[in-house]
Amino acid sequence: MRLIKAVHIEHSSLLVDGKQVYTHTDNTAFLKGAYTFLEMNYIKFFKMDAPCKLATLASTCLDQNTPDIDFSGDKTAVLLATKSGCIESDIKHVESYRDPDQFFPSPAVFVYTLPNIMVGEICIKHKITGESACYMMENYDLSMMTSLANDLFAREKYRYCVLGWVDSSKDGQEAHLALYEKEIE
Amino acid sequence: MEAKVVEGLSELQTSIVADCIISPIGVNTQETVRSCFDGLSGIKILDDERYDQKTTLSSFDQNRFEEDISPNLSITHTRAERLAIEAIRKMLACQEDLDLEKTGLVISTTKGNVDLLENNPLRLDLSRVYLHAFAKTIAESIGVRSTPVVISNACISGVSAIVMGRKLIRLGQFESVIVCGVDVLSDFIISGFHAFKAISPKPCRPYDADRDGISLGEGCGAILLRKGSHEHVSLKKSVRVLGGSSTNDANHISGPSRDGSGLALAVSKALESAELTSDDIDYISAHGTATRYNDDMESKAFTISGLYNTPLNSLKGYFGHTLGAAGVIESILGYNQMSAKKILPTHGLENIGTEKPIKALSRSLELEWSKYFLKTISGFGGFNGVAVFEIK
Amino acid sequence: MEELKGKLKEEIIEILNLEGMSPEDIGNDQTLFGPELGLDSIDALELIVLLEKNYGLKLKSAEQGKEVFKSIDSMAQFIEANK
Numbered sequence: 001m002r003l004i005k006a007v008h009i010e011h012s013s014l015l016v017d018g019k020q021v022y023t024h025t026d027n028t029a030f031l032k033g034a035y036t037f038l039e040m041n042y043i044k045f046f047k048m049d050a051p052c053k054l055a056t057l058a059s060t061c062l063d064q065n066t067p068d069i070d071f072s073g074d075k076t077a078v079l080l081a082t083k084s085g086c087i088e089s090d091i092k093h094v095e096s097y098r099d100p101d102q103f104f105p106s107p108a109v110f111v112y113t114l115p116n117i118m119v120g121e122i123c124i125k126h127k128i129t130g131e132s133a134c135y136m137m138e139n140y141d142l143s144m145m146t147s148l149a150n151d152l153f154a155r156e157k158y159r160y161c162v163l164g165w166v167d168s169s170k171d172g173q174e175a176h177l178a179l180y181e182k183e184i185e
Numbered sequence: 186m187e188a189k190v191v192e193g194l195s196e197l198q199t200s201i202v203a204d205c206i207i208s209p210i211g212v213n214t215q216e217t218v219r220s221c222f223d224g225l226s227g228i229k230i231l232d233d234e235r236y237d238q239k240t241t242l243s244s245f246d247q248n249r250f251e252e253d254i255s256p257n258l259s260i261t262h263t264r265a266e267r268l269a270i271e272a273i274r275k276m277l278a279c280q281e282d283l284d285l286e287k288t289g290l291v292i293s294t295t296k297g298n299v300d301l302l303e304n305n306p307l308r309l310d311l312s313r314v315y316l317h318a319f320a321k322t323i324a325e326s327i328g329v330r331s332t333p334v335v336i337s338n339a340c341i342s343g344v345s346a347i348v349m350g351r352k353l354i355r356l357g358q359f360e361s362v363i364v365c366g367v368d369v370l371s372d373f374i375i376s377g378f379h380a381f382k383a384i385s386p387k388p389c390r391p392y393d394a395d396r397d398g399i400s401l402g403e404g405c406g407a408i409l410l411r412k413g414s415h416e417h418v419s420l421k422k423s424v425r426v427l428g429g430s431s432t433n434d435a436n437h438i439s440g441p442s443r444d445g446s447g448l449a450l451a452v453s454k455a456l457e458s459a460e461l462t463s464d465d466i467d468y469i470s471a472h473g474t475a476t477r478y479n480d481d482m483e484s485k486a487f488t489i490s491g492l493y494n495t496p497l498n499s500l501k502g503y504f505g506h507t508l509g510a511a512g513v514i515e516s517i518l519g520y521n522q523m524s525a526k527k528i529l530p531t532h533g534l535e536n537i538g539t540e541k542p543i544k545a546l547s548r549s550l551e552l553e554w555s556k557y558f559l560k561t562i563s564g565f566g567g568f569n570g571v572a573v574f575e576i577k
Numbered sequence: 578m579e580e581l582k583g584k585l586k587e588e589i590i591e592i593l594n595l596e597g598m599s600p601e602d603i604g605n606d607q608t609l610f611g612p613e614l615g616l617d618s619i620d621a622l623e624l625i626v627l628l629e630k631n632y633g634l635k636l637k638s639a640e641q642g643k644e645v646f647k648s649i650d651s652m653a654q655f656i657e658a659n660k
Contacts, residue, residue, distance in 0.1 A: 043595075044615070046595070047593070047594045074432065084315070085315075087314065087315070090299055090302060093373065094302045094303050094373065097235075097372060097373075098303060100235065104626055104629065104630045105377060105379065105380040105626075106623060107380040107619050107622035107626070108592075108593075108622075108623045110377035111381075111439045111565065111619055113299075113373075113377065114295060114339045115316075115337045116337055116339050116565075116566040117566050119338075119568075120438045120565070120566030121438065123433035123435040123567060124436065127435045128433060128435055129432055129434070130433070131431055132338070132566075132568060133431060134337050135337075136316035136317050136337050137335065141332075148352070156458065237635060380622065381622060382622060382639055437617065440617075440618055
């Protein structure tokens with residue numbers, strides 16, 4: 001498979017194909033700053049939890065400045081891996097019901113307590129309806145993820161694959177997303 | 186034609202050789218299947234004053250759980266871990282020749298050990314909340330050395346895990362793969378589904394005109410996949426996973442697509458991967474959560490797929506919605522029904538009330554032909570999953 | 578009543594994360610679930626929690642929610658009538 005574009009978000013910096021395009025000194029302001037920088041104009045963004053924000057920021061970058069490439073539809077797969085998943089939303093949800101006198105579980109928090117929601121958010125943003133999956137792993141297993149993508153290219157009618165790692169926890173936020181295309185022989 | 190011949194080579198096949206379901210209505214597959222055919226349901230009604238409405242769920246009797254489910258691990262392991270370990274151990278009891286060195290493990294769960302965040306009476310290491318650590322604990326207890334693959338695709342996880350297990354064998358990574366779907370109930374899940382106003386105050390009634398929400402459930406299903414053509418140890422038949430898919434609605438993170446196109450796409454991709462058409466399918470073990478929108482969505486999807494006349498049922502009335510375990514438990518039930526040539530009624534269904542007419546069974550049905558069936562499932566994140574099975 | 582409506586707008590903007598909106602942007606009789614605010618079914622459920630948490634009011638059903646959450650006017654009326 002052929003790499004079309006790679007996006008990295010770490011240490012509050014956004015890199016496209018290795019070049020830094022945006023950075024911010026403040027961690028919390030970074031996500032909103034990057035949203036503005038990318039001119040996303042996507043109001044749902046502000047309802048998302050951090051991993052979903054990271055995932056959609058990165059996927060938006062994959063989609064920009066590539067006029068010849070349309071990865072919407074069922075020819076595209078989205079395969080993501082994460083360690084922390086939605087742990088921050090999990091903790092927030094637990095806090096909303098643990099005290100019996102302040103028992104107000106929030107549907108808007110609960111909906112983000114599934115790690116695969118970030119895959120769903122990417123699919124919604126880019127209208128991708130193909131293979132979608134979320135794997136939980138301690139460290140990014142590049143060889144497994146690549147072999148899964150290669151298998152989809154080889155055995156099924158896939159043309160593109162958004163492949164990567166998104167992780168958000170108190171220790172930091174990162175996203176490494178790449179867009180691959182099937183190699184045409 | 187030639188491709189078909191190659192696919193037919195036995196080493197490219199993936200057979201299901203053993204399994205184990207542990208549910209509130211049975212401590213193993215045989216007992217659970219018998220309970221279903223006897224019309225038993227694990228669903229009970231709870232009145233918890235913290236909620237406006239009653240809660241319906243299928244959960245283990247705590248005393249029986251302590252006695253039956255890995256009692257030797259009661260102070261070192263969580264409920265979810267004990268359940269998974271017990272199911273896998275029972276399943277492997279008659280598999281002496283299995284080489285665990287060459288065996289993979291795929292774990293499917295939505296929330297694993299999340300209850301440790303709300304309550305940790307055993308003072309276990311909190312890092313076991315991470316699903317990779319949860320899976321590693323299970324792998325160590327059963328003696329699998331390889332790093333487990335963990336799939337968390339919300340409610341479709343179990344189906345995704347079976348399809349993944351087949352893929353790992355096909356990619357040549359393992360000779361055998363253990364697939365285990367497990368989820369347990371806690372305030373975390375119950376309070377969330379109440380906040381969604383999704384829980385029915387009465388036992389769920391999939392596809393019924395009067396359905397008004399889900400009943401939750403907990404349980405575990407384990408399956409042993411093997412490369413090549415092998416007989417299932419207790420059914421004495423060949424049970425094969427032929428293919429599968431997981432697709433996305435790209436519509437909404439919590440609501441099912443209104444038109445059913447996402448699930449219909451998953452069905453067509455799965456059939457394509459199995460080299461079958463909808464006419465080949467003798468039965469569908471469908472999702473049927475008993476929410477208004479889900480069941481209507483499925484009726485539209487099956488109409489698009491040309492499966493509106495194919496007998497189907499939902500098993501949620503027996504187990505509740507067992508989340509990450511559902512896909513595995515319901516697939517095992519699927520081929521057990523096929524093997525018996527008898528399809529279970531949808532527990533709780535009296536009068537069909539879906540937007541499009543479908544052949545949801547309210548009474549049991551004897552099958553003349555029972556070779557191929559689909560397990561279909563949908564979940565949060567807009568995910569739809571389908572697996573294709575063959576029994577002969 | 579006007580004070581209550583202003584307060585409601587602020588609460589809605591905060592709880593539903595309506596980024597970049599200020600209370601003046603929401604009209605008292607504006608349809609809340611129309612295209613302008615982009616609210617969805619999860620937001621409707623979240624408004625049920627808001628009424629419970631901040632005003633001690635419980636809705637009997639989602640159907641009732643449809644009426645109550647029509648606009649800021651209808652929400653304020655419901656709160657006043659059930660105080």
